[in-house]
Amino acid sequence: xxxxxxxxxxxxxxxxxxxxxxxxxxxxxxxxxxxxxxxxxxxxxxxxxxxxxxxxxxxxxxxxxxxxxxxxxxxxxxxxxxxxxxxxxxxxxxxxxxxxxxxxxxxxxxxxxxxxxxxxxxxxxxxxxxxxxxxxxxxxxxxxxxxxxxxxxxxxxxxxxxxxxxxxxxxxxxxxxxxxxxxxxxxxxxxxxxxxxxxxxxxxxxxxxxxxxxxxxxxxxxxxxxxxxxxxxxxxxxxxxxxxxxxxxxxxxxxxxxxxxxxxxxxxxxxxxxxxxxxxxxxxxxxxxxxxxxxxxxxxxxxxxxxx
Amino acid sequence: xxxxxxxxxxxxxxxxxxxxxxxxxxxxxxxxxxxxxxxxxxxxxxxxxxxxxxxxxxxxxxxxxxxxxxxxxxxxxxxxxxxxxxxxxxxxxxxxxxxxxxxxxxxxxxxxxxxxxxxxxxxxxxxxxxxxxxxxxxxxxxxxxxxxxxxxxxxxxxxxxxxxxxxxxxxxxxxxxxxxxxxxxxxxxxxxxxxxxxxxxxxxxxxxxxxxxxxxxxxxxxxxxxxxxxxxxxxxxxxxxxxxxxxxxxxxxxxxxxxxxxxxxxxxxxxxxxxxxxxxxxxxxxxxxxxxxxxxxxxxxxxxxxxxxxxxxxxxxxxxxxxxxxxxxxxxxxxxxxxxxxxxxxxxxxxxxxxxxxxxxxxxxxxxxxxxxxxxxxxxxxxxxxxxxxxxxxxxxxxxxxxxxxxxxxxxxxxxxxxxxxxxxxxxxxxxxxxxxxxxxxxxxxxxxxxxxxxxxxxxxxxxxxxxxxxxxxxxxxxxxxxxxxxxxxxxxxxxxxxxxxxxxxxxxxxxxxxxxxxxxxxxxxxxxxxxxxxxx
Numbered sequence: 001x002x003x004x005x006x007x008x009x010x011x012x013x014x015x016x017x018x019x020x021x022x023x024x025x026x027x028x029x030x031x032x033x034x035x036x037x038x039x040x041x042x043x044x045x046x047x048x049x050x051x052x053x054x055x056x057x058x059x060x061x062x063x064x065x066x067x068x069x070x071x072x073x074x075x076x077x078x079x080x081x082x083x084x085x086x087x088x089x090x091x092x093x094x095x096x097x098x099x100x101x102x103x104x105x106x107x108x109x110x111x112x113x114x115x116x117x118x119x120x121x122x123x124x125x126x127x128x129x130x131x132x133x134x135x136x137x138x139x140x141x142x143x144x145x146x147x148x149x150x151x152x153x154x155x156x157x158x159x160x161x162x163x164x165x166x167x168x169x170x171x172x173x174x175x176x177x178x179x180x181x182x183x184x185x186x187x188x189x190x191x192x193x194x195x196x197x198x199x200x201x202x203x204x205x206x207x208x209x210x211x212x213x214x215x216x217x218x219x220x221x222x223x224x225x226x227x228x229x230x231x232x233x234x235x236x237x238x239x240x241x242x243x244x245x246x247x248x249x250x251x252x253x254x255x256x257x258x259x260x261x262x263x264x265x266x267x268x269x270x271x272x273x274x275x276x277x278x279x280x281x282x283x284x285x286x287x288x289x290x291x292x293x294x295x296x297x298x299x300x301x302x303x304x305x306x307x308x
Numbered sequence: 309x310x311x312x313x314x315x316x317x318x319x320x321x322x323x324x325x326x327x328x329x330x331x332x333x334x335x336x337x338x339x340x341x342x343x344x345x346x347x348x349x350x351x352x353x354x355x356x357x358x359x360x361x362x363x364x365x366x367x368x369x370x371x372x373x374x375x376x377x378x379x380x381x382x383x384x385x386x387x388x389x390x391x392x393x394x395x396x397x398x399x400x401x402x403x404x405x406x407x408x409x410x411x412x413x414x415x416x417x418x419x420x421x422x423x424x425x426x427x428x429x430x431x432x433x434x435x436x437x438x439x440x441x442x443x444x445x446x447x448x449x450x451x452x453x454x455x456x457x458x459x460x461x462x463x464x465x466x467x468x469x470x471x472x473x474x475x476x477x478x479x480x481x482x483x484x485x486x487x488x489x490x491x492x493x494x495x496x497x498x499x500x501x502x503x504x505x506x507x508x509x510x511x512x513x514x515x516x517x518x519x520x521x522x523x524x525x526x527x528x529x530x531x532x533x534x535x536x537x538x539x540x541x542x543x544x545x546x547x548x549x550x551x552x553x554x555x556x557x558x559x560x561x562x563x564x565x566x567x568x569x570x571x572x573x574x575x576x577x578x579x580x581x582x583x584x585x586x587x588x589x590x591x592x593x594x595x596x597x598x599x600x601x602x603x604x605x606x607x608x609x610x611x612x613x614x615x616x617x618x619x620x621x622x623x624x625x626x627x628x629x630x631x632x633x634x635x636x637x638x639x640x641x642x643x644x645x646x647x648x649x650x651x652x653x654x655x656x657x658x659x660x661x662x663x664x665x666x667x668x669x670x671x672x673x674x675x676x677x678x679x680x681x682x683x684x685x686x687x688x689x690x691x692x693x694x695x696x697x698x699x700x701x702x703x704x705x706x707x708x709x710x711x712x713x714x715x716x717x718x719x720x721x722x723x724x725x726x727x728x729x730x731x732x733x734x735x736x737x738x739x740x741x742x743x744x745x746x747x748x749x750x751x752x753x754x755x756x757x758x759x760x761x762x763x764x765x766x767x768x769x770x771x772x773x774x775x776x777x778x779x780x781x782x783x784x785x786x787x788x789x790x791x792x793x794x795x796x797x798x799x800x801x802x803x804x805x806x807x808x809x810x811x812x813x814x815x816x817x818x819x820x821x822x823x824x825x826x827x828x829x830x831x832x833x834x835x836x837x838x839x840x841x842x843x844x845x
Contacts, residue, residue, distance in 0.1 A: 040716065082497065176464050252406070288518075
């Protein structure tokens with residue numbers, strides 16, 4: 001399975017690099033103006049109705065109380081149950097929920113395979129009769145694998161049907177939208193079929209993952225299995241190159257923009273960062289902005305104020 | 309062309325007008341307006357159509373000049389693309405670069421935003437007003453023409469839009485068919501913000517191409533920086549107006565009040581939207597009556613720009629926005645006040661307190677507070693005497709988007725109104741999930757060409773529907789006074805225009821005004837009848 005192994009290494013590398021590049025792009029973005037959107041869940045005692053600390057008289061004299069528990073609860077509901085989609089678009093939620101839950105389980109399945117493979121390298125045997133830990137990993141891998149792949153595949157199929165049949169939606173679909181979902185349906189379908197017929201308890205798959213860790217040789221139980229692992233690898237590589245990797249951006253969309261209500265105080269880090277950004281030179285071409293001036297010069301250019 | 313099946317790539321099509329509006333097909337209104345028929349849409353006269361682009365929907369609120377030659381068109385397309393590239397750089401757009409990148413990159417095109425948009429809904433679901441329609445055009449242009457290799461993958465990734473003069477002219481118009489209310493962003497599961505994208509498109513046109521509505525730029529920020537106010541009121545004229553207002557206070561209330569100006573080191577610098585000076589002086593007077601009765605140590609400023617909290621830059625241009633807000637900061641610093649209180653103006657709140665938060669720096673970072681909060685504090689601490697029975701008529705309240713959705717100021721104004729209005733009732737929905745008045749992002753002051761009828765028929769329709777539904781059938785009876793409280797100058801202007809357009813003052817005795825007018829109307833040491841029901845203006 002050398003070819004499959006090489007493709008898998010390549011795919012995982014590209015995937016990791018693409019995700020890091022994506023995250024770094026947002027992490028390195030400059031400080032921006034506030035643009036929060038309420039409700040903000042960490043507003044203690046106010047989040048329920050969409051209030052903020054700006055409702056307090058002399059708010060700057062009050063301690064700012066952040067409700068981390070409520071924020072985590074909101075995040076958990078959003079990540080696990082897709083609360084926003086449920087509230088505003090139930091047609092999509094019906095398919096999107098199994099798709100996302102399936103993805104989480106499938107990712108869990110891959111990590112269980114990795115963990116089991118590492119334990120095998122350490123000399124443990126991964127059959128139910130080999131102790132409690134082995135038994136848990138054995139059965140958890142089977143459950144996460146089958147349920148995860150099934151939910152992902154069925155969810156992707158549901159989304160594909162929704163995209164194909166909703167008249168208003170079809171105007172905005174691109175060939176890649178159909179292809180992406182179709183790819184999930186195909187990969188999940190082939191994986192489920194292959195595993196069920198060739199490798200029902202994921203023994204070969206665990207061995208394959210183990211071989212990736214040890215850079216060892218391994219013999220494929222069949223062409224179908226080789227095809228399956230290559231397809232999984234290609235999908236892992238493909239996801240971060242598309243907007244399907246929105247899980248990376250969603251963190252920044254919420255924490256850097258939508259929920260970012262940190263006030264700028266005198267002498268704060270925000271103030272220092274903004275002071276630096278005001279030194280950036282502007283090249284806008286409209287007559288009311290002088291190209292070549294810094295932002296600081298542009299915004300304090302008070303020549304219009306005639307009677308001072 | 310069938311309006312219903314227009315797709316984003318159609319924006320570049322070589323047709324005279326992409327969509328033809330028919331106001332007769334707009335959704336029906338509730339009681340007592342079930343039989344209401346909107347006046348038919350009026351296209352611009354031919355002579356004007358030759359000078360200004362009307363190729364989107366026949367409406368003009370941003371005047372896009374029509375190029376005379378093909379070369380000129382090509383030059384403008386190139387300029388647009390140049391501006392788009394600048395919009396994606398740190399040096400030119402650090403102010404909103406991260407939110408812009410995030411909203412451009414991560415839309416999954418699920419269309420969840422569509423049902424949240426009152427303009428899309430009340431237009432009868434016209435495709436061009438769909439929130440995703442506008443942002444998808446921008447996204448496609450960026451993906452195809454700015455990102456490396458974009459043209460190679462354009463067909464597969466659905467970015468096969470053509471960039472020509474039609475695309476640009478219509479995109480400019482499209483950016484002014486959104487009130488930036490951000491209701492769509494609230495429903496986006498990803499957190500993508502179509503309102504932000506509309507504003508970024510506006511910025512590109514203004515900052516690179518010098519294209520913006522004259523009401524916002526020449527007669528807005530430029531005039532404000534040159535004369536002191538977007539209304540053109542100079543500091544000298546302001547003092548004359550104040551004299552008139554002081555006399556008016558005495559006449560209406562029996563009180564003698566000297567409105568304080570330029571008092572150094574006062575606790576509060578109160579800043580109003582200058583629209584109030586001309587259109588609703590009773591609002592300025594009401595603030596003065598309340599603040600004096602409460603014994604506050606306050607002042608107003610007669611310094612250039614210091615008496616006008618308007619900041620239209622918020623709607624279309626970061627440079628103009630920053631020039632105005634920093635002027636406000638300078639005035640507050642110079643006076644040495646403890647805090648600036650923003651009067652009843654939603655966008656001024658956001659400009660000073662939220663967006664301005666990051667650029668009111670060092671000594672200029674004077675604390676800012678909403679007048680809703682100050683009023684709540686005054687009533688909570690019984691600093692004025694009130695009799696709620698004086699306001700014993702049905703009252704509903706409009707929530708300004710900037711105050712609620714963008715700043716989370718929801719309850720203070722409610723605590724006040726519940727205390728002073730025994731017949732207060734909420735609109736549905738309200739608070740942080742409110743609907744825009746339809747005059748947001750500068751629409752309320754745009755009176756030129758054929759835009760006002762669109763602003764009433766389509767963008768203001770949802771709010772009018774909400775207002776009607778807030779009252780019972782019995783309350784809609786003739787001669788039954790009802791009050792729509794809109795604690796925001798622009799919203800108030802829009803609601804006035806809606807009432808006029810639908811003839812609702814005559815038909816159902818619908819009155820509108822701010823919150824402070826209701827407070828003064830309930831004050832026991834003020835002559836009764838501060839709200840003048842027979843004086844609709």
